[in-house]
Structure formats: C-alpha cells, structure tokens
Amino acid sequence: MSRGKRFLVGLALLVLASFWSLDLQWAQFFSLDAARSMGRFLGEFFPPDLSPAFVRKVGWGALETLAMSALGTLIAAAVGLLLAWPASRLPGDGRSIGPFTGRMPLRLLLNALRSVPELVWAALLLISAGLGPLAGTLALAVHTTGVLGRLFADALENIDPGPSLALRAQGLGKGRVLLYAGLPQVLPQLLSYTLYRWENNIRAAAVLGVVGAGGLGQLLAFHMGLFQMGKTATVLGAMLLLVALVDALSYWCRRRMG
C-alpha cells in the first residue's frame, strides 16, 4: 500500500472508531420528541426580557466582560514580557557566552500555561479566588501569559542583531541591551500581538462565566439554570452583539492598517 492509501485507511478507521465508541444518541436527537422539545425550548426564548432594569444588568455584564478581558490581557502582556526576556536568547548570547540556563525551563512553563485553556484555569482558580470576575480575569491572564510570553520571546530572538551586538561590544549588560536595542525593534510587533490576543480574550471572557467566573457567561449560566428563558435570550443576544462588534471593529482596523 502506498503512503497515501495507508493514511486514508487510518483516517477512515479513526472516524469509524470515533462514531462507534461514542454511543451518540441520534435516534433521540432526530425523534419527534426531541424536535418538539427543541421547538419548545426555542419558543421560550421569545419574547426576550427587555425590561430596562434587566437590560441595564446585562449591560453591566458586558462591561464586566470587557474589563475582564482588558485587565487580563494587560497583566499577561506585562508578565509575558518579564518572562520573555529570560526565555529568549539575545544576540551575542549564544554559545560564545554559554547557553542561557533559564531558557528551556521557562519555555516549558510558558507552554504549560498556554496548553491549559482559559476555562480550565478559571475552574481551578475558582477554588482560591471564589466566584466572580476575579477568577475569570486571573484565568485569562494566566493563559494569555503563556501565549504572549512565547510570542514575545520568539519576537525578541528574531531581531536584527546589529544594534544589540554594538551595545554588547560597548560592555552593556543584558537588561540595558534589551531596553535600548531589543524592545524598540519589536515594540510594534508586541503591540499587535497584544491587541490580537485582546480580541480573542473578549470572546473567551464572554463564555468564561459559565463556570462562575463573572461577566456575561455567569449571567447566562445563572438564568439558564433557573429556566428563565426570556432573560437567557437577552444575555445570548448581548453576547452575540459583543462578538459581532469586536469582529467588525477588528475587520475595520485590519482594513485600515493593512
């Protein structure tokens, strides 16, 4: 068998094994009963609760979501930069001086922070921070630190080595080389990474609350749990509106910059 055929057979086996082992309840999903309960469920969304008091509450939830994402991203950018510095090899730092010992463990740490999703961090942090937006903010900060730290470190390693080497030749220490030769070169790149992550984090913050970590998600889980479908519909609408606004804004910014 050729390589391509073996790959296709393997793929087909994986797909078949997945469907076979999951005991999916299609019968239940496509039954008349399910259709009826789905219809009833969707019907209960109408009318959405648009009383001024509740709309104001949802508006606060949206603001809280925005604030969580902004603060989380900001903390992550600051901590990420602090960690990226020792996690990157500055020019002139290679084998000539000896491998920088902090680099590998720090990269591992950043990878670990990054590979656990925000929502799992939030669920973990709830244990020490309690219910509310603090856990959500910290969860976003921890996960984003992993992402940004690695991106920042890669950016710092890929700079034009000239200025750094010149400063090193003058006898400047690593900190000052980073401040005066590294950072000015990568600052625009770091800024655009941070903005991009902020955009992602707004979306993530909207749903983080489902485990109790504040923002619109917490309102959604709360009202859905109480079967107040009108209120749930309002929160869902606000969530979609927020995501659509962020998408439109980022599309517009990219058009203007690109």
Place this chain on the structure above:
Amino acid sequence: MSAAGSAALRDPAWLGRLFWLCAGLALLWPLGLATEFRPWVLLEPDSLRVSARFLGDFFPPSLQPDFLLLVARETWRTVAMATAGITLALLLAIPLTLLSTRVLSISALSGRMAAGPFWVRQLLRWLMIVLRSVPELVWALVFVRVVGLGPTAGVLAIALTYGGMLGKVYGEILESGDGQVGEALLRNGSSRLQTFFYALLPQNAAELCSYTVYRWECAIRSSVVLGFVGAGGLGQQLDGSMKMFNGAEVSTMLLVFMALVALADRTSAWLRRVLQ
C-alpha cells in the same frame, strides 16, 4: 560643564512619560473596580488554607489503576468527540462552500452575478456567520438541554461552530487561488461539480487539508472545555474532581491533558508537513 552634563543626562521626554503613566493608572482604576480585582483575597487565611490543601494534593498525582483506566477511556472519548465533530462539520461545510463560493458562479462569468444566485450566496454566508459566532460552549449548553448530558451535545456543538468556520475559510481558499483554470472549464460548458473536482480541488487540496487538520487540533482542545458543561470526556471528569477538591486526580488529568495537546500539536504539524 557639569550643568551641561546633567542637562544632557536628563530625559527630554520625561513630561510625556509621566503624563502617560498617570493616564494609564487613571484608566486602570475603573478596570480594577469592574472586575473586583482584589488579588489579596487569594492570600486570606481561609482561601490560603483551601488552596494549600488542594495544591498539596497535586503531588503525587493519582496513579490508581482503575482511575488511570477511566482517564484513558475519557481521553479517547475526548479525541473521538473532536473527530466525530469535525467529520460532521465537514459534511456541513462542503455543501455550504460549494453553494456559496463565488468562483463556481456561472452567471458571474458574464460580468455581474445575477440577483438570484447573489442572494442565495449572501444568505448562506450569513448562516455561516451565525453558526460560527455562537461560541461552541453556548451551543453545547443548548444541546445539553435538548439531548441530555453526554457526548452527543459536544459533537453537535463542534459540528455547528466548526462547520461555519470551515465553510468560510474553504470559500476564502477557493477564491484566493488562480481562478483562470476554473473559469476556462466553466466557459467550455463543464458543470460546477466538474469544475470543482478538476480545477479547484487539485489546485487547493493541500491548503484545504492542512486547514482541516489544524481545526481538528483546535477541536480536541475545545472538546475538553465542552466537558465542563456536561458534554462528556476528560473535561467532565476534570470538573467533577475539581468540585470534590481531589487534587491528586486533577493533577493526573491536567498532565494527561497537556500531553494530549502536545501530541495533537505534533501530529497536526507532521500531517501538515506531509500534506504540503
């Protein structure tokens, strides 16, 4: 001489820097208020005791054989959910792409697309936007209500969100390629499907496959998250163990999860390299 020296050493932009520092702090203040940002609650004796006990449990991770067996089964279910979800997403995305891509339009050959086909395509595009802009977690919450706890809800949630994403990106890939070959086939009277199979697919197959593999990797990560709302798999076990404050089980599952993500990352990178 010394006065000139100190003037040269003084930062000429200090006023601006000071201003932006103050402005930044003034902006941070309401952010902190809105997010109830009081990190020192983490250090209060009560919460410190709970966290210390929970974290202390992390080591050693739980290695009981029956628990490991359970974790292995749930890990497989997580992968299976992602795979099944992506398969259904493909079934959704391929027709959506074929119907909505502009390069397969026959009426557009003679300048402007006719009104009918234009609106069909526009409506399908809006449908895909709706599908992918509802977060998969919200789809899962809704489906858990309809079909009950278990992987069905997770698979459906992945299928809908990723169907919308794949459909959009497939369309973009097809439209970004060289359109001349497809256009020549269409002009000579081949059908849309023939054009797709003989012109568009051979041109873009590598890119389409590599994007699909990348999305499969993302689906594995998100199927863990979906478990937290009751859609089965590793996430649901993790949620259960966290609620029981069982640190040893949590640490085992976190390690397994990190290994799974790293493995999926490697596999997907390898597959994409082979496919190119």
